[in-house]
Amino acid sequence: MKIGAIRFEKKQTVSLSRKVLNPVIFILLGFVLSSVFIMANGFQPIPVFGKMITYSLLNTRGLIGSINAALPLMFCGLSVAIAFKMNLNNIGAEGQFAMGAIFGGAFALYGPALPAPLSGIVMFFLCAIGGGLWALIAAALKAYWNVNETIVTLMLNYIALLFLDYLCYGPWMAPKQTTAMTVTIPQDMYLPLIGGTSSGIFLAIIIAVLLYLFLKYTTGGYQISVIKNSLRTAEYAGIPVKKYILIVLALSGALAGVAGFVQVTGIVHRVQAQLPGGSGYTGIVIAYLSQCNPLVILLVSVLLGALQNSSAVVQIMGVPSQIVTMIQGTLMISVIAGEFFNRYRIVYYKADPESKRAEQKNNHSEQKGGAVQ
Amino acid sequence: MISFITSICAAAIVYAVSILYAAIGEIFSQRAGIMNLGIEGIMLMGAMSGFMTVYHTENLLLAFLVTILVGLLLGLAFAFLTVTLQADQTVCGMAFLIFCSGLSGFLGKSVTGIASAVKFEPIPIPGLSSIPVIGEIFFQQDIFVYLMYLVIPLSIFYIYKTKAGLMLRALGENPASLDQAGINVFAMRYGYVMFACAMTTISGACISLSYTNFWNEGMTGGKGWIAFSLVAFSRWNPAYAVLGALLFGGISILGINMQVYLPGVPSQFYGMLPYAATVVALVITTGSFRKKHSEEPAALCQKYDREDR
Numbered sequence: 306m307k308i309g310a311i312r313f314e315k316k317q318t319v320s321l322s323r324k325v326l327n328p329v330i331f332i333l334l335g336f337v338l339s340s341v342f343i344m345a346n347g348f349q350p351i352p353v354f355g356k357m358i359t360y361s362l363l364n365t366r367g368l369i370g371s372i373n374a375a376l377p378l379m380f381c382g383l384s385v386a387i388a389f390k391m392n393l394n395n396i397g398a399e400g401q402f403a404m405g406a407i408f409g410g411a412f413a414l415y416g417p418a419l420p421a422p423l424s425g426i427v428m429f430f431l432c433a434i435g436g437g438l439w440a441l442i443a444a445a446l447k448a449y450w451n452v453n454e455t456i457v458t459l460m461l462n463y464i465a466l467l468f469l470d471y472l473c474y475g476p477w478m479a480p481k482q483t484t485a486m487t488v489t490i491p492q493d494m495y496l497p498l499i500g501g502t503s504s505g506i507f508l509a510i511i512i513a514v515l516l517y518l519f520l521k522y523t524t525g526g527y528q529i530s531v532i533k534n535s536l537r538t539a540e541y542a543g544i545p546v547k548k549y550i551l552i553v554l555a556l557s558g559a560l561a562g563v564a565g566f567v568q569v570t571g572i573v574h575r576v577q578a579q580l581p582g583g584s585g586y587t588g589i590v591i592a593y594l595s596q597c598n599p600l601v602i603l604l605v606s607v608l609l610g611a612l613q614n615s616s617a618v619v620q621i622m623g624v625p626s627q628i629v630t631m632i633q634g635t636l637m638i639s640v641i642a643g644e645f646f647n648r649y650r651i652v653y654y655k656a657d658p659e660s661k662r663a664e665q666k667n668n669h670s671e672q673k674g675g676a677v678q
Numbered sequence: 679m680i681s682f683i684t685s686i687c688a689a690a691i692v693y694a695v696s697i698l699y700a701a702i703g704e705i706f707s708q709r710a711g712i713m714n715l716g717i718e719g720i721m722l723m724g725a726m727s728g729f730m731t732v733y734h735t736e737n738l739l740l741a742f743l744v745t746i747l748v749g750l751l752l753g754l755a756f757a758f759l760t761v762t763l764q765a766d767q768t769v770c771g772m773a774f775l776i777f778c779s780g781l782s783g784f785l786g787k788s789v790t791g792i793a794s795a796v797k798f799e800p801i802p803i804p805g806l807s808s809i810p811v812i813g814e815i816f817f818q819q820d821i822f823v824y825l826m827y828l829v830i831p832l833s834i835f836y837i838y839k840t841k842a843g844l845m846l847r848a849l850g851e852n853p854a855s856l857d858q859a860g861i862n863v864f865a866m867r868y869g870y871v872m873f874a875c876a877m878t879t880i881s882g883a884c885i886s887l888s889y890t891n892f893w894n895e896g897m898t899g900g901k902g903w904i905a906f907s908l909v910a911f912s913r914w915n916p917a918y919a920v921l922g923a924l925l926f927g928g929i930s931i932l933g934i935n936m937q938v939y940l941p942g943v944p945s946q947f948y949g950m951l952p953y954a955a956t957v958v959a960l961v962i963t964t965g966s967f968r969k970k971h972s973e974e975p976a977a978l979c980q981k982y983d984r985e986d987r
Contacts, residue, residue: 627783634777
């Protein structure tokens with residue numbers, strides 16, 4: 306590809322430092338781009354960003370709030386990432402989150418009373434099962450009938466959220482309440498706080514490390530990457546692709562369900578309508594920005610958690626809270642555009658007559674549709 | 679009873695039209711080999727920009743034009759990413775979904791929930807509108823519906839009967855051969871992606887300028903996704919898309935009206951109907967148990983890179 310004297314050439318390899326540096330540069334550019342929209346809406350971007358950073362990252366209380374806000378995002382990011390690892394687009398983390406919370410919530414609110422650590426463990430697995438089963442609907446349709454999982458997982462979001470809405474306005478609604486929420490769950494099921502930070506963070510770290518090891522060092526992880534890179538090769542090599550679709554999507558759903566677990570036991574302590582609040586979609590952004598690396602997901606989640614956390618403080622300045630989603634989208638688009646520079650390098654052409662003539666010739670043959678190497 | 683049925687049919691048509699613009703646009707885009715998953719968000723941008731304009735100027739024509747302009751700009755950006763930078767189309771679509779829903783909520787915050795003074799009102803067509811039943815269903819509608827009566831035959835004619843349509847179909851099947859014939863594949867893709875986005879924003883305008891006269895964050899409520907699934911459902915043929923849209927329109931409107939007749943069922947379950955119907959329809963029409971030749975454009979979602987040839 307050529308633009309004037311600039312030419313883009315395909316790179317053979319990408320150095321690791323470039324791979325890391327590139328998204329960072331384009332995340333920064335994304336912030337620049339979003340300040341254009343902030344200005345378009347009549348606000349000054351620098352004070353807005355300044356306030357956001359000082360509030361959510363530069364003091365202990367804000368940082369703790371950001372980490373807590375990041376907690377469900379971490380699981381949603383892991384959920385989307387594991388599906389991406391096999392080229393499956395699970396954009397249904399939002400609904401799986403809700404279903405996880407419904408399964409776990411049913412146990413916490415109406416199930417048998419169990420002694421403290423056991424009840425939490427049971428609830429954890431019920432949340433995972435709820436999310437996993439919900440994703441399994443899309444997984445089964447994909448595996449057996451090759452139905453587009455993107456649309457199905459998304460449609461299931463609407464259904465799950467409406468069901469959650471029904472429960473919280475209907476049979477589960479707390480007495481003497483006007484908002485759609487249940488009573489609080491038993492106190493001994495709360496995730497303990499360690500210095501203000503929810504201990505769910507350790508759960509996130511453990512699961513992220515396990516996922517990282519699974520993807521990198523096990524046969525299963527290797528086979529997933531084979532399926533991603535070439536479905537045909539995988540089928541030829543006898544990898545049970547259908548089984549993997551079922552397992553990976555169910556696992557993805559289970560992780561989103563666990564996001565429901567940490568949200569209910571760690572943060573809101575009850576089940577309420579609109580519980581996921583867009584975390585499932587933020588998970589898509591996180592998975593992409595961290596290139597599906599489970600360990601990087603933890604870090605990026607804190608960044609986006611800080612963004613979410615700081616929406617409260619900019620609202621005081623009159624800035625709409627939707628600034629959070631807008632910035633997320635801008636960051637993602639910016640990093641997508643930046644990917645190009647991982648694949649291509651820029652070459653400047655010197656305008657000496659020799660090469661100019663050659664280029665003209667080249668142009669000529671290109672117009673005629675000749676092969677250009 | 680007859681008046682109940684006619685009012686349901688008329689409402690179903692309005693609903694169908696509001697998703698058909700986006701669906702037909704997306705058919706063109708996918709036929710050109712570019713899948714745009716961000717429809718839902720782009721539709722929201724259309725609804726927001728159209729409403730903002732009407733709210734501030736009370737000029738419906740201007741609002742309509744602004745909507746189209748926003749669509750063209752978004753299309754330009756999407757085409758730049760997917761055609762020029764050759765980014766992954768699914769990832770790009772998801773990014774646009776998040777970006778556009780965020781941006782529309784952000785920019786539209788100041789006018790959220792306020793009704794505008796004017797909206798596109800139904801214009802009964804003299805003569806035709808007085809035909810019993812049919813007139814009421816088809817000819818007492820607003821300009822979006824009448825415009826759709828033109829778009830449907832034109833789009834079918836364009837795709838199947840013109841040379842440009844033939845080239846469009848070839849573009850989605852084998853862009854390399856078109857390129858070799860000396861046709862600018864990249865420009866064509868830019869054009870169709872921009873056209874599709876403009877059509878999608880018109881769908882959004884339908885919702886905020888005619889269906890209702892206000893703007894609310896996320897007000898499309900999944901209509902964009904229903905339009906997106908209509909594309910595969912219709913096997914990339916606008917004629918079937920019309921049937922599908924009427925089907926979904928009927929189901930949704932029936933769901934809303936059934937609440938009056940069967941109040942025992944919580945309203946949320948009626949709300950689930952169109953989404954459940956979309957999944958069922960998608961399984962029936964695209965499930966691989968149908969031993970039928972897939973009509974999916976072969977180059978759909980494939981980036982076209984001359985250097986890979």
